[in-house]
Amino acid sequence: MTSLMEITAQLLEPNEREAVVGDLEEAGESTWRGLRGVLGLVIRRQAALWKSWQPWVAAFGLALPFSFMLMGFSLSVGWSYQRFIGMGAGFWPLISRLFLLVAWSWTGGFVVGSLSRRTLWMSIAATCSPCLFCLARFRESSLPSICLLLFLGPAIAGVLKGLQITQIKLFWAIILAIAITLAMIPMGRITWVLVWPAWYMAATAWKTERETA
Amino acid sequence: MLGEFEYALITAAAGLGDQAYGAAIREEIEATTGRKCSIGALYTTIDRLESKGLLKTWMGETTPQRGGRAKRMVRVTPKGVHAAKDFYDAVTRISRGASWAGSAS
Numbered sequence: 541m542t543s544l545m546e547i548t549a550q551l552l553e554p555n556e557r558e559a560v561v562g563d564l565e566e567a568g569e570s571t572w573r574g575l576r577g578v579l580g581l582v583i584r585r586q587a588a589l590w591k592s593w594q595p596w597v598a599a600f601g602l603a604l605p606f607s608f609m610l611m612g613f614s615l616s617v618g619w620s621y622q623r624f625i626g627m628g629a630g631f632w633p634l635i636s637r638l639f640l641l642v643a644w645s646w647t648g649g650f651v652v653g654s655l656s657r658r659t660l661w662m663s664i665a666a667t668c669s670p671c672l673f674c675l676a677r678f679r680e681s682s683l684p685s686i687c688l689l690l691f692l693g694p695a696i697a698g699v700l701k702g703l704q705i706t707q708i709k710l711f712w713a714i715i716l717a718i719a720i721t722l723a724m725i726p727m728g729r730i731t732w733v734l735v736w737p738a739w740y741m742a743a744t745a746w747k748t749e750r751e752t753a
Numbered sequence: 754m755l756g757e758f759e760y761a762l763i764t765a766a767a768g769l770g771d772q773a774y775g776a777a778i779r780e781e782i783e784a785t786t787g788r789k790c791s792i793g794a795l796y797t798t799i800d801r802l803e804s805k806g807l808l809k810t811w812m813g814e815t816t817p818q819r820g821g822r823a824k825r826m827v828r829v830t831p832k833g834v835h836a837a838k839d840f841y842d843a844v845t846r847i848s849r850g851a852s853w854a855g856s857a858s
Binding site: 555558561562564565566567577580584585588 | 774775776779780791792793794796797812815816818819820822823824825
């Protein structure tokens with residue numbers, strides 16, 4: 541039970557974990573009361589985090605809807621690849637789609653990571669649930685079902701980068717946002733909502749550079 | 754103005770002086786009020802008071818009875834002393850004339 545309390549305490553910040561587990565040990569709390577105390581603190585801490593807008597936007601404004609859209613786009617990249625392999629045509633459309641898939645996924649992941657460092661578990665759940673839903677209903681015989689999840693690799697890389705405190709340089713953020721926007725123009729009807737994480741990233745990089753100047 | 758629990762926490766921390774840290778404050782509150790003090794309520798209140806500038810906290814020494822873990826030390830700031838005094842004065846003023854006031858001794 542004590543180890544269960546220590547596992548639960550892993551959800552706290554390192555300094556707080558040290559102080560809380562030490563206090564409970566010093567007070568000679570029963571393991572059950574200790575576990576209840578730590579759980580209570582974890583719940584209070586999580587509840588406090590959800591009072592701000594960032595975790596809501598990360599989980600329900602980004603992770604959930606983007607997972608659906610990027611799964612659809614992952615399939616479209618898979619079909620473009622098949623066309624290129626089968627008929628030897630459509631190299632540049634394939635490259636363009638591949639670039640967009642990687643860029644949208646990476647920038648989306650970056651914004652999720654930077655907005656929800658301590659509530660990432662909910663963003664992960666909001667990404668995984670549509671993935672499992674679509675995987676269970678995948679009936680396309682010409683493509684392997686794993687094609688649905690092509691976006692996950694760059695998205696995870698973006699999340700890991702977003703979790704770091706370091707900011708993206710303004711120059712590179714703007715270059716990336718412009719490149720994504722330009723690459724989207726020939727796509728026509730593709731939803732433009734997918735571009736906002738790139739411009740959000742550029743805006744936050746601009747704000748950070750202005751504050752530090 | 755402070756809440757009742759915030760006042761109890763600041764008063765306990767001020768009374769403990771250099772020995773004010775989580776477990777000691779909790780024990781003091783439980784002993785004087787006769788009520789259970791959850792570790793969750795204690796630490797979220799410490800954070801809130803620190804963000805208001807009424808407390809200052811830092812990580813202190815480790816002791817064997819804590820399994821070698823550090824304490825989170827607490828000190829009441831001058832602003833905290835002022836806020837506690839305001840609360841005490843307000844409670845004293847509002848209690849004047851109450852049938853139970855002055856009968857505690």
